[in-house]
Amino acid sequence: MAKRRIGVLGGTFNPVHIGHLILAQGAKELLGLEKVIFVPTFHPPHKRLRGLVCAKERYHMLSLAIRSNPDFLLSDIEIKRRGVSYSVETVLELKSKLGKVDLYFIVGSDFLREFSSWKDTQVLRKICRFAVVQRPGYPYQKLPRNMSAIDVETLDISSTFIRKRIKSGRSIRYFVPDDVGKYIVKKKMYR
Ligand code: ATP
Ligand code: MG
Secondary structure: OOOEEEEEEEEOOOOOOHHHHHHHHHHHHHHOOOEEEEEEOOOOOOOOOOOOOOHHHHHHHHHHHHOOOOOEEEOOHHHHHOOOOOHHHHHHHHHHHHOOEEEEEEEEHHHHHOHHHOOOHHHHHHHOEEEEEOEOOEOOOOOOOOEEEEOOOOOOOOHHHHHHHHHOOOOOEOOEOHHHHHHHHHOOOOO
16 A cells, blocks of 8 residues: 655745645645644744744744645644754654654745755754745755655745735735735734
């Protein structure tokens, strides 16, 4: 019997936007995933922390963003673990929780620029497969072994773009799910 396939989409989600949702849905369809688990980082290893909204709020915005889709799940394992969030620890923990499944780590091509500095990449590449989507502005020539490209239609937007729009007083309507946008306004975040 074929193993169940589960996707993992890690990120800072500061905040979640429709680019993330389109990525997850596309990966689900193309890879035949049963579920996609969104895993917000507690403390991202590679990012400047200025302007980073606390993990609880980023988690809450994600819960608003995915609640209408039963195929999307949300995990707080990095938040519960606290400290710097390393993907290798997350994948090991997920594997022990989920039993015999094939895990697909879904990433945008921008990740290729920093992957070599990740923790225990050799281990990580053995315990899960990488599905890489071409992200506008981050072209690549060739993927490392045992990573595969997935042809998802992506949007040229990022959380950085969303934060900048809010700072400059512009609307983020339609770039983020309605409930997320309303929550950001209510909580006066990213101003
Ligand atoms: P920031 O600008 O703060 O880095 P981001 O939009 O890149 O935010 P992250 O939380 O860093 O969001 O990304 C989580 C994952 O989603 C990464 O693998 C990233 O490559 C991917 N991703 C984010 N936005 C898009 C997009 N528009 N299209 C495809 N993949 C995306
Ligand atoms: Mg990013």
